[in-house]
Amino acid sequence: MDTSRSPLEATGFSRKLAATIIIVYMIVTLIPITWMVATSFKSVDSAISYPPEVFFEPSLEGYVNLFTNRSRQPKDYLDSLPPPDTWYEELVRSREMVITGPSKFLPRYSNSLIIGFGATFFSVFLGSLAAYALSRFKVPLKDDLLFFILSTRMFPPIAVAVPIFIMYRKLGLGDTHVGMIILYTVVNLSLSVWLLKGFMDEIPREYEEAAMIDGYSRMQAFFKVVLPQATTGIAATAIFCMIFSWNEYAFAVLLTQFNAQTAPPFIPTIIGEGGLDWPAIGAGTTLFLIPVMIFTVVLRKHLLRGITFGAVRK
Amino acid sequence: MAEIEIKNLHKSFGDFVAVKNSNLIIENKEFFVLLGPSGCGKTTTLRMIAGLELPTSGNIYLDKEDVGYLRASQRDIAFVFQLFALYPHMNVRNNLAFPLKMQKLSRSEIDAKVLEAAKLLRIDHLLKSKVSSLAGGDRQRVALGRALVRRPKAFLMDEPLGTLDAEFRELMCLELRKLHDDIDATTVYVTHDQQEAMSMADRIAVMNEGVVLQADSPKVIYNKPKTKFVANFIGSPGMNFIPINEKISPSQSSIKLLDSSLNIPEQKEGTDSNENFLGVRPENLKLVSENGVKGNVFGVEYLGSRKILTIETQLGNIKIRVDSDTQVNINEQIQFDTLNNNQIIFDGSNDKALQSEFMN
Numbered sequence: 001m002d003t004s005r006s007p008l009e010a011t012g013f014s015r016k017l018a019a020t021i022i023i024v025y026m027i028v029t030l031i032p033i034t035w036m037v038a039t040s041f042k043s044v045d046s047a048i049s050y051p052p053e054v055f056f057e058p059s060l061e062g063y064v065n066l067f068t069n070r071s072r073q074p075k076d077y078l079d080s081l082p083p084p085d086t087w088y089e090e091l092v093r094s095r096e097m098v099i100t101g102p103s104k105f106l107p108r109y110s111n112s113l114i115i116g117f118g119a120t121f122f123s124v125f126l127g128s129l130a131a132y133a134l135s136r137f138k139v140p141l142k143d144d145l146l147f148f149i150l151s152t153r154m155f156p157p158i159a160v161a162v163p164i165f166i167m168y169r170k171l172g173l174g175d176t177h178v179g180m181i182i183l184y185t186v187v188n189l190s191l192s193v194w195l196l197k198g199f200m201d202e203i204p205r206e207y208e209e210a211a212m213i214d215g216y217s218r219m220q221a222f223f224k225v226v227l228p229q230a231t232t233g234i235a236a237t238a239i240f241c242m243i244f245s246w247n248e249y250a251f252a253v254l255l256t257q258f259n260a261q262t263a264p265p266f267i268p269t270i271i272g273e274g275g276l277d278w279p280a281i282g283a284g285t286t287l288f289l290i291p292v293m294i295f296t297v298v299l300r301k302h303l304l305r306g307i308t309f310g311a312v313r314k
Numbered sequence: 315m316a317e318i319e320i321k322n323l324h325k326s327f328g329d330f331v332a333v334k335n336s337n338l339i340i341e342n343k344e345f346f347v348l349l350g351p352s353g354c355g356k357t358t359t360l361r362m363i364a365g366l367e368l369p370t371s372g373n374i375y376l377d378k379e380d381v382g383y384l385r386a387s388q389r390d391i392a393f394v395f396q397l398f399a400l401y402p403h404m405n406v407r408n409n410l411a412f413p414l415k416m417q418k419l420s421r422s423e424i425d426a427k428v429l430e431a432a433k434l435l436r437i438d439h440l441l442k443s444k445v446s447s448l449a450g451g452d453r454q455r456v457a458l459g460r461a462l463v464r465r466p467k468a469f470l471m472d473e474p475l476g477t478l479d480a481e482f483r484e485l486m487c488l489e490l491r492k493l494h495d496d497i498d499a500t501t502v503y504v505t506h507d508q509q510e511a512m513s514m515a516d517r518i519a520v521m522n523e524g525v526v527l528q529a530d531s532p533k534v535i536y537n538k539p540k541t542k543f544v545a546n547f548i549g550s551p552g553m554n555f556i557p558i559n560e561k562i563s564p565s566q567s568s569i570k571l572l573d574s575s576l577n578i579p580e581q582k583e584g585t586d587s588n589e590n591f592l593g594v595r596p597e598n599l600k601l602v603s604e605n606g607v608k609g610n611v612f613g614v615e616y617l618g619s620r621k622i623l624t625i626e627t628q629l630g631n632i633k634i635r636v637d638s639d640t641q642v643n644i645n646e647q648i649q650f651d652t653l654n655n656n657q658i659i660f661d662g663s664n665d666k667a668l669q670s671e672f673m674n
Contacts, residue, residue: 207399209399210393213386213387213393214416215387
């Protein structure tokens with residue numbers, strides 16, 4: 001018998017079984033995403049061909065279509081134009097169209113970035129202050145307060161869409177970045193306070209006491225000593241908040257239109273412009289995935305400890 | 315460095331009274347130990363001196379200045395925590411520099427002071443290390459370094475050696491005392507370990523249930539405890555208490571014990587109570603062959619340089635310290651007597667020691 005291995009360790013068979021399950025699960029979840037990325041590099045024709053093409057000639061048509069507005073022109077007009085300057089103009093001309101200007105994708109995308117990161121920052125910042133206070137101080141009716149904070153997530157946020165819509169119209173917050181940041185911050189705060197309170201509870205008080213004796217005010221001690229030790233919790237919370245604000249669709253459709261419209265309500269509108277432009281939609285969703293992916297990968301090492309938090313003591 | 319004075323200090327948490335109207339004067343350059351069982355209020359007292367808790371009432375004077383209700387950051391004291399509380403996200407150098415950064419010193423001044431403190435504690439080779447990679451003793455040194463780097467008016471230590479293993483604890487006791495002398499510090503040190511207290515302190519204050527029972531030098535605390543609690547708490551094993559069923563009057567110099575009479579130091583106080591106690595330390599008793607108090611050996615503890623015998627007598631169980639080569643067997647009948655005239659009479663009504671020739 002092999003005694004070099006701890007009896008708690010998995011045997012060869014169960015390891016293989018686990019690996020197989022993970023690989024199968026990975027394939028199942030990755031196929032739609034792979035298909036989406038593949039579609040973004042197809043031409044319009046090959047995207048709708050039947051049977052579907054697994055191997056295809058890559059094209060940037062989807063991306064060009066995503067970033068531009070185009071109009072179809074008669075052949076003789078196209079022939080009368082000077083030869084195209086750039087590769088993308090050439091690509092558009094070959095479909096008998098001309099570029100009439102940039103699309104709204106970039107502004108919508110940057111709206112998503114501003115609102116997503118803004119809401120995440122404020123959720124985590126305000127959440128950590130509240131969590132610290134609830135973790136350290138005697139707050140009257142603390143338990144009821146915590147339950148109240150949690151209860152704001154006991155119904156789907158969209159259930160209050162109508163009052164918020166009316167409120168935002170009266171306050172002039174509709175279709176503004178500030179309005180959307182406030183909304184997403186408020187929705188995320190309950191999660192962020194609860195998650196962060198757990199992490200704050202685990203940080204021994206001695207650290208901030210030591211800092212206060214070393215001459216720092218409580219606020220300074222909070223920023224210099226407590227927050228750095230809550231990085232794990234902050235990272236995990238930030239990821240959850242970011243994913244919510246980045247993907248949110250219903251409120252974005254309802255409250256934004258021109259100025260502050262985010263990418264999620266914008267991407268489906270591409271469908272309407274000149275037939276089913278699947279490559280452009282694929283390109284839009286692929287680009288839409290990237291920031292959240294980068295954000296998650298950067299904070300990944302904290303996330304693992306973050307979501308298993310409490311399961312194992314340090 | 316400074317004198318610390320505590321006047322009528324009182325602290326309650328809801329219904330629980332942690333410290334009851336305590337008074338203490340800790341002199342300049344003194345190594346002062348607060349000693350007591352857990353929950354006796356010693357740590358709360360220390361935290362009030364530090365400014366981590368505010369008193370319910372009373373005053374704390376640091377160098378004659380009333381600091382009782384100031385913030386911790388305004389007091390110019392340093393605190394060493396039991397679990398060190400080194401900032402885990404900083405290396406050793408930054409931990410030491412942290413208190414100095416608040417004082418708006420220049421970078422070179424900070425570096426010089428950090429190096430000086432590190433050399434004093436022999437941790438200068440560790441300055442770049444991460445705190446998490448340090449051994450217990452080195453962490454302890456870094457914690458001390460962070461406390462002394464800005465030369466505060468007083469050092470407060472809350473059981474700083476509690477988490478170290480026994481061998482290292484003894485070494486650190488010596489080092490701590492030497493450090494205290496080297497930098498002319500005023501130190502207030504909290505512990506529940508009487509050995510630590512005895513070996514380091516200039517003076518010890520024994521606390522129980524929020525009350526300071528006695529504050530004296532280790533020798534006085536040991537030999538002339540003012541209450542039964544102190545007599546029992548200090549010493550290993552503690553003092554023997556033999557019940558005496560007679561009223562004590564001033565100038566009395568012997569008591570009746572069973573059938574015989576026993577000489578005691580001449581008393582200067584009397585009692586109203588008929589139930590009092592004779593206190594005698596185990597090392598102040600000796601085995602005799604005749605005319606002693608009779609008893610059965612109930613237990614023998616061998617402690618290397620000595621043996622502790624537990625004797626069952628009509629007066630209750632009595633502990634005697636004897637040389638380790640003394641031959642005694644369990645259940646053996648023996649006799650013992652007092653070795654000298656160092657007995658203390660405790661008033662049964664309030665557990666306080668009576669004034670006598672010896673207790674002066």
